[in-house]
Amino acid sequence: MARWEPDARLRLVQAAIDVYAEQGFESSTVAQVAERAGLTKATFFRHFPDKREPLFAGQDEHGALFTAGAAEAPANATPLEVVTAALDHATATFTAEQRAFGPRLRAVVAAHDELRERAAFKRAHLAEVLTTSLRERGIPDPTAAIAADLGVEAFHRAFARWSDGEGPSYGELAREELRALHAAATSLS
Amino acid sequence: MARWEPDARLRLVQAAIDVYAEQGFESSTVAQVAERAGLTKATFFRHFPDKREPLFAGQDEHGALFTAGAAEAPANATPLEVVTAALDHATATFTAEQRAFGPRLRAVVAAHDELRERAAFKRAHLAEVLTTSLRERGIPDPTAAIAADLGVEAFHRAFARWSDGEGPSYGELAREELRALHAAATSLS
DNA sequence: TCTGTCGATGAGACCGTGTCTCATCACCGT
DNA sequence: ACGGTGATGAGACACGGTCTCATCGACAGA
Known part of the structure; x- marks a missing residue:
């Protein structure tokens, strides 16, 4: 049992693909990706070292x-x-x-x-x-x-x-x- | 005759190599490279699109x-x-x-x-x-x-x-x- | 010599990335 | 009930990179 919504990392990956595909990579912010995954910027960077990496997970x-x-x-x-x-x-x-x-x-x-x-x-x-x-x-x-x-x-x-x-x-x-x-x-x- | 010191671009390349070699790339700032070349951060970005590019000029x-x-x-x-x-x-x-x-x-x-x-x-x-x-x-x-x-x-x-x-x-x-x-x-x- | 143009530079505001510290919260074992 | 633990949130921070506006120095023409 997870204490929070599970699979935060996977949700971030999917959110990144969606957001980058919709708005373009450069026009997207990490905060937007995190928000779509129900998380915050800080948590994004706990799972990935930079803005690009979720696409290569x-x-x-x-x-x-x-x-x-x-x-x-x-x-x-x-x-x-x-x-x-x-x-x-x-x-x-x-x-x-x-x-x-x-x-x-x-x-x-x-x-x-x-x-x-x-x-x-x-x-x-x-x-x-x-x-x-x-x-x-x-x-x-x-x-x-x-x-x-x-x-x-x-x-x-x-x-x-x-x-x-x-x-x-x-x-x-x-x-x-x-x-x-x-x-x-x-x-x- | 140049109005300013000539070869700003070349000076930036040499400064970048020197600074990155001395302090390491991540510990160096673009402002430091520009200063060593006798220029400012803004001018650096007029000659190169980002911090890495002078090394690949x-x-x-x-x-x-x-x-x-x-x-x-x-x-x-x-x-x-x-x-x-x-x-x-x-x-x-x-x-x-x-x-x-x-x-x-x-x-x-x-x-x-x-x-x-x-x-x-x-x-x-x-x-x-x-x-x-x-x-x-x-x-x-x-x-x-x-x-x-x-x-x-x-x-x-x-x-x-x-x-x-x-x-x-x-x-x-x-x-x-x-x-x-x-x-x-x-x-x- | 004066004046206006032009291109390279400086100054500084601004937003986003990426790092860091501290507080919070939920579960778990005792 | 209690403290421990680990994931998260909040927010400050330095730096990368962009943008706008002001400045300066050479040159052309009058």
Whole structure:
């Protein structure tokens, strides 16, 4: 039993998406978001470090999921197989709720540079984490970085397709995107 | 003859690097940077849109250089050859002054998440621009994106080596990095 | 030399972000 | 009933960033 209305954090996320979508990110204030969630500005900042972060809530876990998935790959796996394992593990955790929020979220983020900047940072962080996983398996430097880049690119392309309603599971789409990206990378010259 | 001390913008850039390096980015105020440049806060914001931007001044031109360089490649060039042309064109414009500022700049940026976020955004923008150049030459979607990613990655790796004092020209280093990245990309499975 | 224009700067008010401290409130175990 | 605990509210605060208005210094033209 909660002492106050439960799920304050989730309410803030939904309020942020709604308010930013309705008024635009820059024209919205944190106080407005908090009020829509039935809270105050101070409480907003207890749950999120800044005005943008509610739109990226949960995204920090993806790094840990990638790492865990990569660790499950057999010791003699190729870089691409390790990345596939990481994608499989991460995509398996996505829920129908996340799928439903996807398009609105991507629309809001795409409309404001400040939010695209945060998205680019999250993406770079994910690539860094995956690169580290690959390096720790003995995969040398430029190879690890490229393999990680392909993996993250596939992750995002697959999420876009999946949340836009394409049939296959997120995991299947990610594997498919990764294969396509790898094929493209081998035909550049 | 200037009516005031000339090169206000350049003085602000140097002041920003100095102050952020000495006190840390978050502990510094825009007023301090402006004062060190002999100016005021209001003038700072006439030259730069926000506190971070002076550290990335000039970086916006790289996109245009990439585009111009890509346009110089012959019509039947492979994706990798187009990227090489873009790198050649962009790297040729770098000066000894930029080389000298490189390490200090990278150290300051690497030390603060807010600045790394901006760097990630600039990088993503560069990749987007290069991807567009490749697409307009008829290179299909996933291939263009991958080729652009390799090019931007090579661009940054080469800059790090070049500004750290490695012998070859920036252009040579970039070509070398691009070759290495392409080789790595073809040996992932 | 005087005068008016023009662009860069300074001064300062203003709102919102993000931080901090303190008070309040509801539940929980004793 | 009582104190402990943790989430919240209230409000002050520094700084980022925007805006308006005044100032200044060079230049052109009379």
